Amino acid sequence: MTTSRQAYKIDAEHPGSEVAAETAAAMAAASLVFRSSDPYYSLLLLQHAEQLFEFGDKYRGKYDGSVRVVKSYYPSVSGYYDELLWAALWLHRATGDVKYLDYAVDNAEAFGGTTWAVSEFSWDIKYAGVQVLASKVRPQSPLLLLPAAGEKRCTEERHRKILEVYNSKAEHYVCSCLNKSDGGANVxxxxxxxxxxxxxxxxxxxxxxxxxxxxxxxYLSGGGGGGGVLRLPxxxxxxxxxxxxxxxxxxxxxxxxxxxxxxxxxxxxxxxxxxxxxxxxxxxxxxxxxxxxxxxxxxxxxxxxxxxxxxxxxxxxxxxxxxxxxxxxxxxxxxxxxxxxxxxxxx
Known part of the structure; x- marks a missing residue:
């Protein structure tokens, strides 16, 4: 193929927090998948995930401002706060380190995690995913284990209150998709x-x-299937x-x-x-x-x-x-x- 395949990059002078944080989230999630079958690769993924998150958080900026050519195709409408929260929660899930939960809790309101009530989840808007992932963190949860210290830390009261708000926003998304929202926000x-x-x-x-x-x-229960005849495009x-x-x-x-x-x-x-x-x-x-x-x-x-x-x-x-x-x-x-x-x- 003779089509141009020019590559672009982000760096400290040309930040792209969405790209860095989303990649960090993906690597953190993948590290869980490979933890038992390939421990070395799992640790490598986790190491790079933490580095990318730190980079994306330190050098904040929208990637379509640094790589302007993407603005016509994949503009960052929601900004990068949702990706930073998304990455922090996946890193918390993968490492058990409470500092990542602290990040998601301390920035919940300022970054829109507990203020955005959305009815869609996409490559751009991660808030619904953030809220669902946060809702899976529970008091006394094994996810709050600190591997380094080996001690169990209960969710602090400030964690508990913010996680409840995250959960309520997750329920809003779920109810909207199931057409059970009382506020008229059904999809x-x-x-x-x-x-x-x-x-x-x-x-x-x-x-x-x-x-x-x-x-x-x-749990999953059987739902009503759609009718019609299957025809592939x-x-x-x-x-x-x-x-x-x-x-x-x-x-x-x-x-x-x-x-x-x-x-x-x-x-x-x-x-x-x-x-x-x-x-x-x-x-x-x-x-x-x-x-x-x-x-x-x-x-x-x-x-x-x-x-x-x-x-x-x-x-x-x-x-x-x-x-x-x-x-x-x-x-x-x-x-x-x-x-x-x-x-x-x-x-």
């Missing part, structure tokens, strides 16, 4: 029942809501999917040629995007399967990522149920063995 729904936040790539908000509701609930707005595969045609395809020849082609894409989630239907449940209709047919990583988390939770629940079933069967076998008549050696 709009399509005639078919799909959450609808806005026209451009609406499924990112649906995926985010699914993830946060899964994380917020202590055939003309996804994605260059690699819409351009002929190299193994089929080894001729060089330049950037302009890929657009002129393949983008406007009135046929389905020659390649399937496995696992991708596109923007989805509009407010009337209508979907125009055209590459030029990028608001509905563009596939984005921030659509798929939350759903991966949901599937991971489902897998965890499945494994738990399988283990419980196995233990139940073993117990029944032991009981049956105990009821079997004993043969006597006496005649």
């Amino acid at each position: 709009r729904r399509t005639p078919g029942g799909l959450l609808f936040v806005r026209q451009w790539n609406n499924l990112q908000y649906v995926a985010g809501a699914t993830f946060l509701l899964t994380a917020f609930s202590d 055939g003309r996804v707005h994605h260059r690699a999917a819409s351009t002929v595969a190299y193994k089929e045609d080894k001729a060089f395809i330049g950037c302009a040629q890929g657009f002129d020849v393949w983008f406007g082609r009135q046929k389905d894409n020659p390649n399937a995007l496995v696992g991708a989630i596109v923007g989805g239907p509009d407010a009337k449940d209508e979907f125009r399967d055209r590459r030029s209709n990028y608001m509905q047919t563009e596939a984005c990583t921030y659509n798929t990522a939350p759903v991966v988390g949901v599937f991971a939770k489902f897998r965890q629940l499945q494994q738990k149920q399988e283990k419980q079933q196995q233990q139940k069967q073993q117990k029944q076998q032991h009981l049956l063995q105990g009821l079997q008549p004993q043969t006597s050696s006496y005649k």
